[in-house]
Amino acid sequence: MAGTDPGSGSAAGDGELASYRLRRERELNSLYTTARSLTALGEVDEVLRSIVRHAHELIGCDFAYLSLLDAEGCLSVRASAGTISPEFSSARLPPGAGVGGRVIETAAPFWVSNYQEAQGLPHDPAFDLLVPSEGLMALLGVPLMVGDRAIGALFAADRTERPFEKDEVALFSAFAGHAAVALNNARLYEESRVSVQRLTEAYRTIEDQVATMERAAAVHEALTHAVLTGGGPGDIAHLLVEHLQGTVTVQDRDDHVLAIRFPRGSTEDDGQNPPRDLREEARSTGRCVSARGQDGAFHSVVAVRAGGGHYGLLSLTRRAAPEPADVRMLERSAQIIGLLILTRDARVEAEERVRGELLTELMSGSDLHPAQRDRALARGVDVDHLNVLVVADCPEKAAGDIVRQLKPLTAEWSGIAGEYLGRATVLLCADDADEAARTLHHALRRTLGVPALVVAERIAGQERSRAFTLTQRCIQVMRALGVTDRGASTRQYSMYALVFDPGRAHDLDRFLTDSLGTLLDYDDRRSTDLVATASAYFTNSGNLSRTARSLHVHLNTLLKRLDRITALLGEDWRSPDSALRLHLALRLHELKTVVDGSPRAGGAPS
Template sequence: MGQPGSGTADAVGEGELASYRLRRERELSSLYTTARSLTALGEVGEVLRSIVRHAHELIGCDFAYLSLLDEDGYLTLRASAGTISPEFSSARMPPGAGLGGRVIESRAPFWVSNYHEAQVLRHDSRFDLLVPSEGLMALLGVPLLVGEEAVGVLFAADRTERPFETDEVALFSAFAGHAAVALNNARLYEESRVSLRRLTDAYRTIEDQVATMERAAAVHEALTHVVLTGGGPGDIAQLLVEHLRGTVTVQDRDDKVIAVRGGRDEHADQDLARDLREEARRTGRCASSRDEGGAALSVVAVGAGGSPFGFLSLSGHAAPEPADVRMLERSAQIMGLLILMRDARVEAEKRVRGELLMELLSRRPLHPAQRERAVALGVDVDHLDVLVVADCPERPTSDIVRQLRPLSSEWSGLAGEYLGQATMLLRADDVDDVASALHHTLRRTLGAPTLVVADRIAGQERSRSFTLTQRCIKVMRSLGDNDRGASTHQYGMYSLVFDPERAHDLDRFLTDCLGTLLEYDQRRSTDLVATTAAYFAHSGHLSRTARSLHVHMNTLLKRLDRIGVLLGDDWRSPDSALRLHLAVRLHELRAAVDGPAPDATG
């Protein structure tokens, strides 16, 4: 065990010297013959096999093998000659370990006469387990150098313990030098051949690519034209039919067909179409398949900004080419953008109309920019003389507004949500007709009882009209009207309640009629006002009145006597009863609209 050394024994006689020279000549001749044979090879695998085979024959060892450095620095066995076990054939040596690691680090040959007992090496336990199975004993390794870089190690191994002579090491090293050159040339040759093959393949397909690009450019130009001219899904479907054979179908997000071009929309296998739509929606890519009859169907989801808008499908006898699939996917993207642009325009118009409505209902003067926007929308803000409020407890306000917006366009008006109420401003001659017509439409579209109240705007008092209509709705519900269209003047007799400007008149009327009872209820915590309201509500029928108040008849009679003491014995006379009945009813309605008055706690 040690560095190459010991040297060839000095020739004693001329015969031994001649024999030595003859052996060296044969070795050198074999070396150069082998080197020439290696240069004629091209495949890397073939070069590797040839190297170990010639190395095995050249040095006359039991077996030879070659390991190359991986990207991670491991030496991996790549070729062998001689009997080598399958386990040994997959040997990998970590960086710096074993005889190979020593050779890589020093870039110089190294040998050991007994590998297992060599203490100068850093052993690898996994490799050491393979040594007995192969019977490896003496081992010589020489570096494969490409310039100054070691790319691998060539090994010569014997199954008996023995030294390696200096001449053997020199010969093996020289052979390794030629082998490294041949191996590097083979690698370069293979890389060049791969590159050439790729260039050839690219050149062969360039005409197809040019044709595809030209067609794609034509489609792109046509799609751009559709976008610029404000086209829709039907235009894109027609464009695809002109470039693809088959039938193009456009469906909305509810799978309803909105456009068909190139033939009739005949999907015999609806289950297949449904499955492809689901796959296209899930993957975001084109989904294709054939039905039992052999017809091809391709489906791509239409969407933009994460919002699904529907599906674009192509059906025909031939399956689409990859370029056709890309064309279908791009068209779906353009269609999604068109729909998104359309929705954005609609949403922008809704926002502008909503802002205009807010400005008009506020007491601030309308900004000139807002007035210009109104003109652009075809709305004459100076002639919007009717205000409408719609209320449907079974539907969200947003649903009511959604139904009012298209109706507002028909009336050249504005619709939106104001202070939580679905509100509309419009121009009309007959307020009653407006309320009735809008109620009829909303009742049908919303499918639930709806109240619609309209008010004629006096001058520019739009906010006052909003207050009147909103409070009138509360009065109507208190009166039991839950599904009707009416104007505020139809409920004029209750204007004392819902008109804030007449609140003082209502207070004076209630004080004159009910002031004594209200004061008595507050001071004594009694229910005389409620008893009076129940009495009139049941047309003076005592037993029904007592049952509605959940009191005994004697209690009711005592309360009625007390009312007579406070109001006078004639309180049930026709004129007094009418006045008192109206007062308690208005008192109840005001509580429904405004909440209980501070002095009406009884």
């Protein structure tokens, strides 16, 4: 195996790393700026136009466009930037067709370097007729996700054939995540405005008695105030109790009570749960249903819905039968509660994304803006004291699912959790990295219910990126060693540091060259398998019969290979000291092959 100049290699590597970090910093700054500008928009059409314009500039493609799913499951182009064909700006793809169909089905990015020649991709004839006029060649699509549901796709296209790099796909996907939140918030804003407008119009059409009109106006004002001030179900229930003079209960989708309010002079006995069949009817019809219970009280129930989802029930219990105006008040209030719940969920999702962005900024190694530091402190995170990095890995669970379980666990260490380069990653402040890894592993194992690896590394200065590399490579080494369920620090696997520490790669290469270089070179030149033969020999404790069986060769063939190894390494290669060194080199070579993903040395057996 040929040697390398450590000095020149290190200098070149440092230069490439510095260039890569500078480029990533510019991309992240651009992503942060564009995402922040999207949050300032309100109208849906304005948000759509801004998304494609920023996407066009961010990825540097020839043109970009955005398609949303309609009621029939088709993808319809809603906005574009850089296109030249008017027909393309109103294109429509049926379900499952093209790159968009693949993105929606998998909820993951997908790209082709040449759309017309892409193999195994269902094509739509109508769309394919538009491709030549637009000059579309290379196409990248990423999903627009709201929760775990794709509402559409964002596309970047070039008029020349080319691949899309991983960094481009990751950057475009991150932008699409922000864009989906901005678009969903705009939709919520529009739904809220329409609902309030409908509520206002409904109350304006009431031509009942003056007292009824005044009461409706008061309720409308109070509901609007609740929406604008971010009130909750309890506020709505309290408002309704004052005007309807009955017990008001708000339940979640699992019938657990979120809020219950009683009128003056009543007791908790008046808050009897509405009959089950009444609740089921309200869910199925989406309207307010009423019935008299066995206790003589009237129960009125309406489902809480918003955005096509079911969020619970709103019920009124009182002695008097509900008036039409009361029914309308309950139905409108249920709509408001649904919108408040959607808004709350959007805030939670935005908070999670802010934490994810903060984690990415910290991992990039760039200095945080003072405003970012203040936002981190407001969330209980002192970035200057984050001294331990933890990576959690579970093949049976997605990284996002692992992150959701880790987030509530980080408060004890004033830490922050998120997804970084596809890995569930945590930065925290801890005195003992081993104890932190064991504690997080125990909690994850209990909540996930499946084996998981949790590895921690103490951070030296601002070397978070290096700590991340060490932890994830250590996880690969642990899996290669057969460890699948444990919490530990990299220190506990320091004897394998030559393999998972990139900073010691030259030491490992020199050791493998000195110990195995002759066999590796011989295997490469002759297409033999002497390295694998020596490894099997030591694995089977020198037993020739077991070694031959494990290699699936005849005993005479094995003896010939061992003679050839003796000729190459010398007569003493099986002596205790030489055998120990050679066995260690073979094991490290195997682990290096697993961690680096490089092909095994050697070829067909001779």
